[in-house]
Amino acid sequence: MPDAAHLAAFALVSLGLVLTPGPNMAYLVSRSIAQGRAAGLVSLAGVAAGFLVYLLCAAFGITALLVAVPFAYDTLRLAGAAYLLVLAWQALRPGGRSPFETGPLAPDGPRRLFAMGLLTNLLNPKIAVMYLSLLPHFIAPERGGVLAQSLILGGVQIAVSLAVNVGIVLAAGSVAAFLARRPVWLTAQRWVMGTVLAALALRMATESRR
Secondary structure (H helix, E strand, O other), X not given: OOOHHHHHHHHHHHHHHHOOOOHHHHHHHHHHHHHOHHHHHHHHHHHHHHHHHHXXXXXXXXXXXXXXXXXXXXXXXXXXXXXXXXXXXXXXXXXXXXXXXXXXXXXXXXXXXXXXXXXXXXXXXXXXXXXXXXXXXXOOHHHOOHHHHHHHHHHHHHHHHHHHHXXXXXXHHHHHHHHHHOXXXXXXXXXXXXXXXXXXXXXXXXXXXX
C-alpha cells in the first residue's frame, strides 16, 4: 500500500487537476446552471462511472507494462511531466475561457444526463493520459503490488474529484455570478494553478529513476 506521503502528494495533484477547467467541469457547470443541482449531480454520477472505467483499464495496463519493460517508469514519468506542462499552458495562455461562461441547455431526463456525463468523461483523452502517465509516478514497487497501489491511488483521485465536483455543482450558479462581477479572481486562479502545475511537472521530470 502507498505510504501516507505518496497518498497526500497524489491527493494534492488530483486536486490541482480537478480544479483545472476541462470538458467535465464545463459540462457539469452548464448542466447545473441550466437545469438545476439535481441534474448536475446525476451528470456527475456518469462522470464518476467514466473515471472508474479508465481506472480499471489503466491499473491493469500499468501493472503489465511495468513488469514487462524495465524502463517503462521513466517513459511514463516524462509523459506525465509533459502532460502537466500542457495543462499549465492551458491555464496560463491568453484568451482562456472559463467553464463558468455557459450557454443555455435543453432539459434532459436522468438517463440521458447520466449517459452524457459518462460520455463526456470517456471521450476526454486527458483522463486516460492522467492515469497512464501520473499513477506510476506515485507507485513504489517495494511497498506492495503495483495493481493494488494503482487501484488505491485511483480511488483517491476519484474521491477528490467527486468531492470537488459536488461542491462545483452545488455552487455553480453562485460562482458564475461571482466571477462575472470579479474577473480578476478568475485570472488569479488561472495563474496560481498554472504555476503549481508547471512546478509539479519540473519536479517530475528531474526526479531520478527508482
